[in-house]
Amino acid sequence: MTSEIGGYNFAYLDEQTKRMIRRALLKAVAIPGHQVPFGSREMPLPYGWGTGGIQVTAAVLGADDVLKVIDQGADDTTNAVSIRRFFARTAGVATTTRTAEATVIQTRHRIPEQPLREDQILVYQVPMPEPMAKLEPSRAETRRMHGLSDYGLMHVKLYEDIARFGQISISYDYPVMVNGRYLMSPSPIPAFDNPKMHQMAALQLFGAGREKRIYAIPPYTDVRSLDFEDHPFRAIRAPHPCGLCGAEDSYLDEVVTDNAGGRLFVCSDTDHCAERRACGHVGDDGVAEAAE
């Protein structure tokens, strides 16, 4: 298959590389939450910009797919624009900003507010796949710990948080147990998004390009955020309704509006906010759609 720009294969990567990535993906799906090493390639975007997610997307993308790319929940952030454009150029696939229309959604730092379906794939960009990296820098050592399900180190870290601060102080990249077996980094999504991973209908794929790891959560898999009976997991969210659409259950961005301490809280998921406004929901700082 040829692509829109000359000289490159469909979705940039050559078919053998895509096959190698798909094999890693199959293994990852078969062992939920387990990090599978893969021969990550240099991509024309820098490490840290989503090279893992891009390789996973390139490997699963077909000509009929409809791709949505978000960064910080928004379709119009520069990096999301850049990656969407990359696949529009190299694969010629249709793109969308609407969550419901997409078959593949590549994301950095958020899970869409709208529940995903069985016919959708969510691809996460992952900077640091090893959930215990900050506690134990050696991958040889953490690999052994995963093998033995030896997660005491993480539990002690959470316990120390409670002893020191009275609560668990992790607000994003909050570690989860997948299928009761593997400790996993959900990527730096806010802890607010963690519950959405549990029993999600869509397939969740995670790509870490620089660290050369792929992992996955198959549909309808248990994903539990680590906690203690007397200190249950709590999702964090700014205690405000969205200024534009009035949503009280979405994750909010805090926007500084002036030099006098003015703040506007708006949905981080721009598509979610736009759809709500299109349905007539108006927040305190918004204007009714008809008036525009």
Place this chain on the structure above:
Amino acid sequence: MAYVAVKGGERAIDNAHAWLAEARRGDPSVAELEVDQIAGQLGRAVDRVMGEGSLFDRDLAALAIKQAQGDLIEAAFLLRAYRTTLPRFAQSVPIDTAKMAIARRISAVFKDLPGGQILGPTYDYTHRLIDFLLLAGAPPPPAPEMPPDEAFPPRVHDILGDEGLMEADRRDETVPGDLTREPLAFPAGRDVRLQALARGDEGFLLALGYSTQRGYGGSHPFAGEIRQGGVSVEIVPAELGFAIDIGDIEITECQMVNQFKGSKSTPPQFTRGYGLVFGVSDRRAMAMALVDRSMRAEELGEDVTAPAQDIEFVLSHADNIEATGFVEHLKLPHYVDFQSELENVRRMRRETELLTRDAAE
């Protein structure tokens, strides 16, 4: 609305790229830099980009340097991203540096030796005085020439090896690993370690090599031999069954000679650190050899105490394309995570406040 202004978007990217192209071109009244000028006159920059970009192609590296406005890591990145799309037709047979067309060959461990000390085109003994004649564009005086030596000079480690003083080359017929195809795994064998060093960041290798000289995992090194010049690359096509020459590459090789006190089973002898890099760079080849030898500490029964001896530490941080990506990605938006941190800190401050108020009452 303010919230729209902080978002990026298609137009912002297009405009940024247009500005970048204009800035790259610079003052249009000054002649544009030609790629063959870079390839021909900025050869050391081209060498570094080929090394860190893991692709021997002078013209492509020169173009990458032009495209990156002389940012050599950015240029190496361009080469890597191009390299990854190339099909692999064959693996070469190992190059034979004993059959090098020598441009430079020196040894620090012998005053003189068969084949002699050949300085080659080196900066080593230049006085570092800014040369204003270059500014004036004066042509260089002609360099004297002599016919090349017909015989290949012996390698210094072979001279020592004949006496049994040098650890022997171990023949290993297993196919060497390839970091560009298989992810790094630990423990990492020397084949993969050398590959990682050969394409590692020059500054990182230099600093680590330097640290071993300053007591962080010392290895008592001597520059046994540094040789630089052209070697031919051969492949064995399956349908032919014999080796054919597909071209020459220019390389610098460094054999470091290191003291080794011996162990219960091995008598004292010298051990080696090895450096091999594209193009002309003593610095890069020597630093690589120092770090290679340091990472052999565990294998040779030495204490592993210093950063340069920690294989996982060195290999995980040597690649500057990976490093620059991850460091610079911090400028991408992180406001979703920062928002959750903000709310977290606010919540924790509220609870501390309540506690102190309760205590005061």
